[in-house]
Amino acid sequence: MARFYFNLEGKHNVDDPGGLAFENELQAFRAAQRLANALASVQPPLRGTTCVVVTRNDRGESYYVSV
Known part of the structure; x- marks a missing residue:
């Protein structure tokens, strides 16, 4: 298992x-999507701004999911 x-x-x-x-x-990636959706629901001011969930793995690769 890899760490993210x-x-x-x-x-x-x-x-x-x-x-x-x-x-x-x-x-x-699906966990990052759930986190972004939860943040958008709980913190509406974050929705549509430049805020993103950045998921990094232990190899240094990154994935970005918009809130």
């Missing part, structure tokens, strides 16, 4: 120091 880190970047930056283990990148 979920950061929030944009107006409010949040770094994930611990990360989570997932079987593959698709599972991690």
